[in-house]
Amino acid sequence: LRRWLLDRLGAEALRQGSGVLDVAGGKGELAWELVNLNHVPANVIEPRPLDFASCAGKFSYGIYWRNPIWHSYLHCAHDPKQTTRAPQHLRLLLDASTLEWALDPEGHPEEAFAAGRHAARMLRWTRKGLHEHEEEEEQREEDDGRRADVGKWEDDEEGGQEQDQLELQPEVEGDGQIVTSAE
Numbered sequence: 395l396r397r398w399l400l401d402r403l404g405a406e407a408l409r410q411g412s413g414v415l416d417v418a419g420g421k422g423e424l425a426w427e428l429v430n431l432n433h434v435p436a437n438v439i440e441p442r443p444l445d446f447a448s449c450a451g452k453f454s455y456g457i458y459w460r461n462p463i464w465h466s467y468l469h470c471a472h473d474p475k476q477t478t479r480a481p482q483h484l485r486l487l488l489d490a491s492t493l494e495w496a497l498d499p500e501g502h503p504e505e506a507f508a509a510g511r512h513a514a515r516m517l518r519w520t521r522k523g524l525h526e527h528e529e530e531e532e533q534r535e536e537d538d539g540r541r542a543d544v545g546k547w548e549d550d551e552e553g554g555q556e557q558d559q560l561e562l563q564p565e566v567e568g569d570g571q572i573v574t575s576a577e
Contacts, residue, residue, distance in 0.1 A: 396427050397467050405469060408434045416481075417488065421445045425481035431458060432469045436481040441514035444483050453478055487513040
């Protein structure tokens, strides 16, 4: 994607203004490469922490400079001692409730922004997928893929208490791992 951006828009155009905003930037590799290889300011909006270990390793070992075909996409010389910079990172979950404030001029952007930041910090990404709360993850591990009744108590109309049942069903994720999910 970085090479496509450079081919279509050019480095000078990407450097104008505030640079590039990488929404849902994953590990942040695109933004890191733009900042360190092309001197393009870049910012990442991503709920998960960024991980530049792979990029920094490629940089220090000169991997980016090994193939002369790609040299036109590099705007810096290789210097393994050069310090690299991380792009700016906004750890924010962009969901419907977070974006509603942009459409509603009467809304409360500070509250929506704070809620999106809090939601991002509550997410946990594991090999089994994305989890919203540590308690949920612990419960799922405890269930170990078997059916379980998990619920919360609510007052019914007659003043007594009634338990809402939530059945967990095993599902196969993209990497073949079995995880439980609520139906």
